[in-house]
Amino acid sequence: MNKLISLLAKSKNTIVFTGAGVSTLSGIRDFRGVGGFYSANWDGMEVEDILSLDFFMSDPTLFYRWAREFLYTLEQYTPSVVHTVLATLEQEGLIRGVYTQNIDMLHQRAGSTHVWEIHGSPAIHHCLGCGAQFFYTEIAPQVLKGEVPFCSICNGVIKPDVVFYGEQLKAKLLDQAYQDMARADLVLVLGSSLTVQPAASLPMATFYHGGKIVIVNSQETPLDKYAKLRFYDLKEVFSALEIHLHNGVISHTLQDGD
Ligand SMILES: [Zn+2]
Incomplete structure (x- = not known):
């Protein structure tokens, strides 16, 4: 733990990369994990089909019926200690920002301001017909009533700005992510198994440019052998960081180091 604090304090440019494991702590099921949405049949359909662009274009009904149970009830979940500590680390100038694979907007709700969502976000929706933009707050009530949202201008289907399969x-x-990772001297990989691209290669951009990788993930990852530090329990690591932040340990170290 002291090694992690020392790395954080010494680093001038730390970037964070988060995956489903961070959301799991908030009670959101891991899409791709065992027993997660992606492995579950829904109405006889695989979720990979429900979340495919072709399927959505041909009939968005099933997607919105599925999404009603997850994507449009995000208010019921609260940010975890990982989300809140990352927000504090950003405020303290100890991290530059967060790249996330998650689409639940919990980093923003915890107070992080530099959040880049590589799989998109339901915060914004667009009409597939005319391109008109709609906000989550406009769309969610319609979906929760069981309706498929259609564009008020052209009657086209409205789709959340979440990256679907086939998109x-x-x-x-992505370019920006690679550049940021390459420039970073430290990347914290949190709750991602790093098995899909670009997740698997982004932290390597840091490594190849002389930066360090720290991985906190309950399962093994293909990048473990490149990690300077490796932890398994997100909650344990971030609860400890929270205490150190509260006691001012991390920023003191920073001042000592300067
Ligand atoms: Zn439209």
């Missing part, structure tokens, strides 16, 4: 990740954001 490309936003190239510009």
